[in-house]
Amino acid sequence: MSSNVTDLAKQIxxxxxxxxGLFILTTGLLGNILNIIVFLSLKTFRETSCAFYLTSASFANIIQLVATLFSRILITGYNIDLTQTSLFLCKLLINAGYSIYYSRFLFPILLGFLPLIIRIIFGLLAFVNVRRLKKHQTPIVRLEHDKQLTTMVLVEVTIDVLITLPYIIYNHIYSNSVTFYDPISNAQDQLIIAVTRIIFYGNFAIAFYIYFCVSSRFRKQLVYVFVEIHLKRWRERTHRNGTNQIVPQTPDILQKTDDVN
Structure with missing residues (x-):
């Protein structure tokens, strides 16, 4: 009975x-790439420090998805372990000092609490900035633009907290302090870790979809960037290449040209 439960938990x-994980990886890469395209294509975003932070976060999310989630998918689903093919990664894996550093500092602090704290600080700074602009005579366009970015950041930070905390609390506070002796409890623990971990990885994939849902202005900007900027440029480039194309002359036309000359 215990072996059946253990096998089922491992299978799930x-x-x-x-x-x-593949779904999160695919949608996350697509969403972050769309974020980068929108933020870098519009001048209003390029001139804003908050948008620069969002652009940098999108690049960081892509790196995080590829470096951590993709490698975990390869190991779990396809038995491809990059640490077995890379000498550098293999040395890191078997290094006791690095293992302690990874489990006690790198993952829980640098990849857990610290990014969360930084996002909360940026969210609060964005909120304070909008409150400050309201007290001054700020142009309506600038004020609406800052309101848009503030709303996007605050909603993202709130969801980040809800997604990140369960994984950090269970994996680095509870699970590491409790020893599971029977196979069923250990399998249940691994299942909970898998669930909270995949939710945690979703944190690096949902930014674009948050912006798309909470900001009608962002949706309009997305359509404008792809239709009015990039699609129009592609059509102009295609038309220009078509008009500059040299049409080859047939032998009959060449003969008539010689007769005229």
Whole structure:
């Protein structure tokens, strides 16, 4: 009975990591790339420090998804372990000092609490900035633009907290302090870790979809960037290449040209 429960828990954990992980990886890469295109295509975003932070966060999200989630999908679903093919990664894996550093500082602090605290600080600064602009005679366009970015950042930070805390609390506070002796409890623990971990990875994939849902202005900007800027440029480039194309002359035309000359 215990072996059946253990096998089922492992199977569910694998499905969560592989199937849901692939979905999060695909949608996350697409969403972050769209964020970068929109933020870099519009002058109003390029001149704003808050938008610069969002652009940098999108690049960081892509790196995080590829470096952590993709490698975990390869190991769990396809038995491809990059640490077995890379000498550098293999040395890091078997290095005791690095293992302690990774488990006690790198993952819980640098990849857990610290990014969360930084996002909360940026969200509060964005909110304070909008409150400050309201007290001054700020142009309506600038004020509406800052309101848009503030709303996007605050909603993202709120969802970040809700997504990140369960994983950090369970994996680095509870799970590391409790020892599971029977196989069923250990399998249940691994299943909970798989669920909270995949939700945690979703934190790096949902930014674009948050902006799209909470900001009608962002939706209009997205359409404008792709239709009025990039699609129009592509059409102009295609038309220009078509008009500059040299039409080859047939032998009959060449003969008539020689007769005229």
């Amino acid at each position: 954990s694998g499905i969560i990591t592989t199937d849901i």
